[in-house]
Amino acid sequence: MKVKTSFFLFFLTFLSCNKINEFDLQGHRGYRGLYPENSTIGFLKSLHIGVNTIELDVVISKDKQVVVSHEPWISKNICIDQNGNRIINDKEDFNIYSMEYNDIKKFDCGIIGNDKFPDQKKISVFKPTLNHVIKTVENYIKEKKYKTVKYNIEIKSSDKTDLIFHPDVKEFTDLVVNVIKNKKILERTTVQSFDFRVLKYLNKNYPEIALSVLVSENYDPLKNLDDLGFHPDIYSPNYKYLNKEDLELLKQKKIKIIPWTVNSYSDIAKILNLDVDGIITDYPERVLEIKK
Numbered sequence: 141m142k143v144k145t146s147f148f149l150f151f152l153t154f155l156s157c158n159k160i161n162e163f164d165l166q167g168h169r170g171y172r173g174l175y176p177e178n179s180t181i182g183f184l185k186s187l188h189i190g191v192n193t194i195e196l197d198v199v200i201s202k203d204k205q206v207v208v209s210h211e212p213w214i215s216k217n218i219c220i221d222q223n224g225n226r227i228i229n230d231k232e233d234f235n236i237y238s239m240e241y242n243d244i245k246k247f248d249c250g251i252i253g254n255d256k257f258p259d260q261k262k263i264s265v266f267k268p269t270l271n272h273v274i275k276t277v278e279n280y281i282k283e284k285k286y287k288t289v290k291y292n293i294e295i296k297s298s299d300k301t302d303l304i305f306h307p308d309v310k311e312f313t314d315l316v317v318n319v320i321k322n323k324k325i326l327e328r329t330t331v332q333s334f335d336f337r338v339l340k341y342l343n344k345n346y347p348e349i350a351l352s353v354l355v356s357e358n359y360d361p362l363k364n365l366d367d368l369g370f371h372p373d374i375y376s377p378n379y380k381y382l383n384k385e386d387l388e389l390l391k392q393k394k395i396k397i398i399p400w401t402v403n404s405y406s407d408i409a410k411i412l413n414l415d416v417d418g419i420i421t422d423y424p425e426r427v428l429e430i431k432k
Contacts, residue, residue: 164418165427166193166292168401169210173257173422176250177218178208179265180276187280191424193290193330194277198270198316200306205241206270206319212236212296212305214267219249226252237305241269257422270316274323291325292352292420295333309337317346332376336368343370352376352398361386365393374398376420379411387414405430 170182171191183194199212214234216227227234236244250265268276270293281288295316297306306312313331320329332352333339339351352374355364359381365371375390379399390397400420402411408427411419419427 162417163431164193164290164396164398165191165424166195166398166418166420167191167424168195168420168422170194170196171422171424172254172260173403174259174425175261176263176265177254178210178267179250179263180268180273181263181265183273183277184280186424187277187284187286187289189425190428191289192418193292194273195292195294195420196270196273197294197296199236199296200312200315201236201241201244202238203240204315206315207236207241207244207267208270208273209236209267210296212301214239214244214247215249218252218254219247220252222246222248224248235305237307270319271323274319274325278323278325288328291320291329293320293329293331294354295331295335295338297333297335297338299335299337309335309341313338313341313345317342317349320349330374332374339368339372340370350374354400356381361390371395374417376400379407379419382411382414382416384414387416402427 167186169177170179171186175182175185178196186194196208197210198206199209201207213230213236214227216230220226245266248264249267250263253262254260293316295312297312302308320326330350330352331342332354334354339353342349342351350373353364353368353372354376356378359377361375371393372395374396376398379402382399387397396417398418398420399411399416402408402419402421403423405426408430412430421427
C-alpha cells in the first residue's frame with residue numbers, strides 16, 4: 141500500500157511539473173520591467189529566473205543587419221548619443237533603416253532608464269544584432285547548463301512604412317529567417333507580427349516556422365483568422381480584450397493563446413485563471429510568484 145501511495149504521489153508531482161513546464165512564460169523585450177529593453181543583459185537575466193521564451197523585436201539597418209529594437213528609429217525616450225546628448229527628432233533624424241549598424245551601436249539605450257519603468261536598472265547598453273543576441277544567449281545557456289530556451293521574434297512592419305522604416309515584406313522576412321536558420325534555432329523559434337502580410341508570406345514560403353498572430357484594437361478571433369487565411373500556431377491578443385468564450389473557441393481550433401503584455405499582479409492572476417497557454421510580460425518574476 142505504501143508503494144502504491146508513493147507512486148501515486150510521484151505521478152501527481154510529475155503531472156504538476158509537466159503542466160508548469162508546458163506554460164510558456166515570455167519575457168517581454170527581454171525583461172523590460174527591471175532591465176533595458178531588448179538588451180543582451182535583459183535576455184540573460186530573464187534566463188536566470190527561468191523564462192521559457194525570449195520575446196524580442198527586430199528591425200533592419202541600411203546595411204541589412206537584423207537589429208534588435210522595438211522602434212525602427214533611435215528612440216529619444218530611452219537612448220542618448222555617443223556624446224551623452226539627449227535625442228530630439230528621433231523619427232526624422234535617426235531612422236535605423238537609413239543608418240549603418242556601426243553607427244547604430246554607438247547610441248546608449250539603457251543608461252538614462254525608462255520613465256515608464258521606475259524599477260528598471262540604468263545600465264549602459266547598445267542595440268545588438270539578432271546574430272549577437274542568439275550567439276550570446278546560446279553560449280550562456282551552455283555555460284550555466286540551463287535548459288534550452290525558445291525565441292519569439294516580432295517583425296516590426298506595416299504597409300504604411302514600407303521602404304521608409306524597413307524593406308518590403310519579402311526582404312525583411314527573408315533576412316530574419318536567414319539568421320534563424322544560420323543559428324540553427326528554427327525548431328525553437330516563433331515569428332510573430334501585427335502585419336498579416338508577414339505571416340502569410342511565412343506560411344507560404346517557410347511553413348516549418350511556427351507563427352503567432354498579434355492583435356490589439358482589431359481583436360476579433362474569427363475575423364482575424366479569416367483575414368489571415370490559415371490557423372496560426374498562436375493567437376496573441378492584448379490581454380484586455382481576452383475572454384473565456386473566445387479562448388475556448390481558439391482552443392477548439394488547436395490554437396494556443398498567449399496574451400500580451402500582462403504586468404500587474406492582479407492582471408496576471410486574472411489571466412492565469414483563464415487557463416491561457418502562456419503570458420508575455422515585462423515582469424516574469426511576478427508570474428512565477430503567483431504560479432508557486
